[in-house]
Amino acid sequence: AAPAPSLSGLTDAVAGRLALADAVAASKWASGAAIDDPAREQVVLDTVSQLALDRDLDPAYVRNVFRDQIEASKTVQRGLFALWELPGQTAPPATPDLGPVRAAINEFNVAIVDELAASRDVVTTLRCPPELAVSSARSAAGAGFDPLHVAALAQAGESVCAVSTGSS
Numbered sequence: 001a002a003p004a005p006s007l008s009g010l011t012d013a014v015a016g017r018l019a020l021a022d023a024v025a026a027s028k029w030a031s032g033a034a035i036d037d038p039a040r041e042q043v044v045l046d047t048v049s050q051l052a053l054d055r056d057l058d059p060a061y062v063r064n065v066f067r068d069q070i071e072a073s074k075t076v077q078r079g080l081f082a083l084w085e086l087p088g089q090t091a092p093p094a095t096p097d098l099g100p101v102r103a104a105i106n107e108f109n110v111a112i113v114d115e116l117a118a119s120r121d122v123v124t125t126l127r128c129p130p131e132l133a134v135s136s137a138r139s140a141a142g143a144g145f146d147p148l149h150v151a152a153l154a155q156a157g158e159s160v161c162a163v164s165t166g167s168s
């Protein structure tokens, strides 16, 4: 088989994080919580900024990538809420406790920053956009994504290909 495209590790981690939006949405639907949680977003962005510094990556670059991760998660959550509001549709049963799914999201956050560090020499080149597209398609297929999740995965990758990633 052909070797995996170089950004596959990154897009697999991004897709894995995005797939957790389904469990987040089900939990929020069950509890009546709002999709937007600005305090949690701040914790995520501050955490990944520190992870970036630890890996000598530009924290502003990594924050931008994670703003897109958060927006992509909300795209999926809003899409699922819209679906569950339709007559005859039901949300899957879920517990209101977001703790376990957020712990899983935290693990993907670390994996994504690790992959950004591993891909630092690719993401600043013209190879990045086509490799990101191929890797995203591969990850989406592997995850069995529907059109809602495929669209959100593209949104999640919008800031990956960058001019510079260094912290200096």
Ligand SMILES: O=C(O)C(=O)C[C@]1(C(=O)O)C=C[C@@H](O)C=C1
Residues within 6 Å of the ligand: 024, 035, 036, 037, 038, 040, 041, 044, 069, 070, 071, 073, 074, 098, 102, 105
């Ligand atoms: O943790 C949540 O409540 C989520 O919905 C996930 C997430 C994220 O992607 O990290 C997305 C939207 C919220 O505003 C906060 C965080």
